[in-house]
Amino acid sequence: MSGTFLGMPAFPRNAEKALRDSQLRFNLRNATHTIRARRAAVVEELPDWDRLRAAGKAIKDDALRNLDRYLVRAEEAVTRAGGHVHWAADAAEAGRIVVDLVRATGETEVVKVKSMATQEIGLNEVLRDAGIVAAETDLAELIVQLGDDWPSHILVPAIHRNRAEIREIFRERMADWGRPAPPDLTDDPAALAEAARRHLRERFLTAKVGISGANFLIAETGTLVVLESEGNGRMCLTLPRTLISVVGIEKVLPTWRDLEVFLQLLPRSSTGERMNPYTSTWTGAAEGQEFHLILLDNGRTNALADEIGRQALRCIRCSACLNVCPVYERVGGHAYGSVYPGPIGAILTPLLRGTATDLDASLPYASSLCGACYDVCPVAIDIPEVLVHLRAKVPHPPAERLGMAAAGWTLNRQARLRLAQRAASRLRRLVPRRRLPGPGAAWTDTRDVPAVPEESFREWWRRTEGREGGDR
Amino acid sequence: MRVGLFVTCVNDTLFPGTGKAVVTLLRRLGCAVEFPEGQTCCGQMHVNSGYRDEGVRLARGFLEVFAGYDAVVVPSGSCAAMVREQYPKLAAGMGATRPGAFAGAHRGRTRFAAAVAAVTPRVYELSEFLVDVLGRTDVGAYFPHRVTYHPTCHSLRGLRVGDRPTRLLRAVRGLELVPLPAADECCGFGGTFAVKNAAVSAAMCADKIANVEATGAEVLCAADNSCLMHLGGTLSRLRTGVRVMHLAEILAATEGDR
Numbered sequence: 001m002s003g004t005f006l007g008m009p010a011f012p013r014n015a016e017k018a019l020r021d022s023q024l025r026f027n028l029r030n031a032t033h034t035i036r037a038r039r040a041a042v043v044e045e046l047p048d049w050d051r052l053r054a055a056g057k058a059i060k061d062d063a064l065r066n067l068d069r070y071l072v073r074a075e076e077a078v079t080r081a082g083g084h085v086h087w088a089a090d091a092a093e094a095g096r097i098v099v100d101l102v103r104a105t106g107e108t109e110v111v112k113v114k115s116m117a118t119q120e121i122g123l124n125e126v127l128r129d130a131g132i133v134a135a136e137t138d139l140a141e142l143i144v145q146l147g148d149d150w151p152s153h154i155l156v157p158a159i160h161r162n163r164a165e166i167r168e169i170f171r172e173r174m175a176d177w178g179r180p181a182p183p184d185l186t187d188d189p190a191a192l193a194e195a196a197r198r199h200l201r202e203r204f205l206t207a208k209v210g211i212s213g214a215n216f217l218i219a220e221t222g223t224l225v226v227l228e229s230e231g232n233g234r235m236c237l238t239l240p241r242t243l244i245s246v247v248g249i250e251k252v253l254p255t256w257r258d259l260e261v262f263l264q265l266l267p268r269s270s271t272g273e274r275m276n277p278y279t280s281t282w283t284g285a286a287e288g289q290e291f292h293l294i295l296l297d298n299g300r301t302n303a304l305a306d307e308i309g310r311q312a313l314r315c316i317r318c319s320a321c322l323n324v325c326p327v328y329e330r331v332g333g334h335a336y337g338s339v340y341p342g343p344i345g346a347i348l349t350p351l352l353r354g355t356a357t358d359l360d361a362s363l364p365y366a367s368s369l370c371g372a373c374y375d376v377c378p379v380a381i382d383i384p385e386v387l388v389h390l391r392a393k394v395p396h397p398p399a400e401r402l403g404m405a406a407a408g409w410t411l412n413r414q415a416r417l418r419l420a421q422r423a424a425s426r427l428r429r430l431v432p433r434r435r436l437p438g439p440g441a442a443w444t445d446t447r448d449v450p451a452v453p454e455e456s457f458r459e460w461w462r463r464t465e466g467r468e469g470g471d472r
Numbered sequence: 473m474r475v476g477l478f479v480t481c482v483n484d485t486l487f488p489g490t491g492k493a494v495v496t497l498l499r500r501l502g503c504a505v506e507f508p509e510g511q512t513c514c515g516q517m518h519v520n521s522g523y524r525d526e527g528v529r530l531a532r533g534f535l536e537v538f539a540g541y542d543a544v545v546v547p548s549g550s551c552a553a554m555v556r557e558q559y560p561k562l563a564a565g566m567g568a569t570r571p572g573a574f575a576g577a578h579r580g581r582t583r584f585a586a587a588v589a590a591v592t593p594r595v596y597e598l599s600e601f602l603v604d605v606l607g608r609t610d611v612g613a614y615f616p617h618r619v620t621y622h623p624t625c626h627s628l629r630g631l632r633v634g635d636r637p638t639r640l641l642r643a644v645r646g647l648e649l650v651p652l653p654a655a656d657e658c659c660g661f662g663g664t665f666a667v668k669n670a671a672v673s674a675a676m677c678a679d680k681i682a683n684v685e686a687t688g689a690e691v692l693c694a695a696d697n698s699c700l701m702h703l704g705g706t707l708s709r710l711r712t713g714v715r716v717m718h719l720a721e722i723l724a725a726t727e728g729d730r
């Protein structure tokens with residue numbers, strides 16, 4: 001993944017910093033609650049949502065189980081239709097392939113459709129280092145790019161910015177990239193959109209190379225599918241002479257018919273719309289166009305090898321789980337230190353890149369396991385299950401390990417638990433309610449400790465019921 | 473019907489009043505309640521914190537202790553969900569992270585799976601037991617206070633207890649039930665999450681408490697003392713004057729208590 005995030009501190013530290021930004025919290029709360037309510041309303045409309053969801057899950061599971069076969073089939077179909085297929089094992093290889101392809105065209109500028117896969121491999125930076133300017137054309141992505149910022153959401157990358165901030169970014173930075181913003185630009189949404197439209201139009205008309213991702217790759221026909229809501233994607237896909245698509249290998253769907261299920265699941269889950277505004281499909285190379293498909297692994301086969309974790313590869317990047325997540329709502333996307341934030345990021349990132357860093361090891365704990373993400377996921381990824389599974393795999397701090405072992409030992413026999421309870425009740429007056437020592441301090445920063453009772457329940461039972469149960 | 477009470481380790485140690493209330497309540501409704509003393513903990517904290525093998529050991533203990541009961545009543549949505557939802561997953565995936573570390577023999581694994589299949593369908597969260605098994609929504613309680621109810625995540629989305637607790641509360645004489653805004657949002661407890669991500673946990677709790685205060689309720693009720701410990705600890709620190717009470721304690725209250 002992009003090296004830019006390396007060295008970032010662990011999740012709780014990032015989160016604490018984000019929590020102090022009250023503007024950020026306000027922006028996030030507003031945005032997530034609005035999309036959340038819209039999604040709930042349009043999902044409610046479909047009486048067969050549960051069956052659609054089950055179908056989505058089943059299709060994706062089939063695709064993942066037979067991934068090798070479907071990918072080869074897709075490669076054959078794309079090649080037959082005049083496209084070229086490249087296989088990339090990791091981010092570096094994918095980046096090299098794209099740079100070589102762009103260089104071969106002699107161009108130094110490309111236009112981009114918003115794409116998670118290219119962000120994941122840090123493609124814009126790789127191109128920049130090779131002297132190629134990659135211009136984002138999705139409105140939110142444009143805001144992020146102009147602001148030298150990082151996306152904070154899968155679907156709404158600039159969710160953390162408000163209108164006033166966007167106006168400033170446009171006024172200060174648009175000129176560096178092409179057509180400047182009008183001098184009298186206000187923060188009226190229509191004015192901002194118009195400024196972006198004019199700026200982008202110039203780019204589309206001059207671009208010779210387009211780079212995209214894809215939401216789906218249909219094995220049967222070799223067709224790629226992009227869903228977007230602004231029409232920019234369609235421009236990038238059709239105007240340039242060379243089109244390069246970087247697609248994760250898990251995006252494959254077996255047949256054309258399968259698309260029907262996802263064209264219902266995705267727009268409702270992501271933007272809360274009944275139907276997607278712009279759905280583009282392309283198969284191989286169009287007349288006078290050159291087409292390259294780069295199939296990206298970058299940790300996906302590792303994730304596939306994880307029996308419980310592999311379900312994360314069903315993800316269709318709708319972002320519904322982000323919008324309902326109470327943790328994401330409060331800290332935003334940057335705290336996750338990955339292009340995949342929120343609940344899906346908390347499992348997908350460590351599955352794709354491992355848990356060797358402090359940050360990646362802390363991600364499986366970035367959840368209260370409230371289960372809201374699992375409830376909304378259109379392909380029924382049991383995110384809490386995967387979080388718990390990953391927690392069992394990450395290294396634990398030695399002090400915690402010791403504490404858990406001690407607790408486990410105590411709880412494993414009723415006699416030991418009784419002794420511990422008796423000790424606690426004898427020392428009950430010594431337990432401070434307001435300032436616990438050690439890791440307990442994290443509790444008492446904002447919360448009082450309950451008073452330890454004089455008598456545990458089991459002592460009460462013995463005293464009142466008078467029965468002596470044999471100690472185990 | 474032999475009813476076993478699984479009081480939970482947290483209630484046993486810190487909130488014995490909840491256990492006593494369950495005993496009072498169930499006896500009033502004509503159940504013979506037993507408290508098998510071999511019980512300790514369902515293993516949720518260990519499993520959810522990533523200490524699976526410890527958790528499975530505790531799960532085995534639970535299954536052994538409660539093997540002979542017709543029904544096991546649990547006054548905690550989250551522990552009941554652990555047993556009913558997570559035990560089967562543990563049984564299915566046992567030994568997946570560290571092959572042989574705990575399960576070792578295939579025989580041990582199938583014995584565990586068999587015990588899970590035998591015991592877990594008879595495990596009920598308190599409100600489920602009252603409504604579904606005993607068929608009662610009016611349990612003869614009297615509690616003349618303004619109460620708001622927080623459904624807690626594992627009752628809501630794990631067990632799907634639905635409106636059972638609020639139906640029970642509505643039938644309590646004298647009780648005025650006021651709806652809690654954004655009730656289905658997590659309070660931020662989440663076990664070790666409250667300590668590992670203390671700042672986020674506190675931010676979530678602050679919003680929940682603002683909603684509780686907006687209701688003007690005197691009592692915040694839930695069916696899980698862990699969430700209530702977190703919420704109550706904050707309410708107490710903020711000196712709001714709002715009390716927290718477990719559902720069982722309200723349902724056990726009668727006119728005679730006054």
Ligand code: SF4
Binds near residue numbers: 269314316376378
């Ligand atoms: S995990 Fe599910 S809800 Fe989250 S982005 Fe992926 S498909 Fe959507």
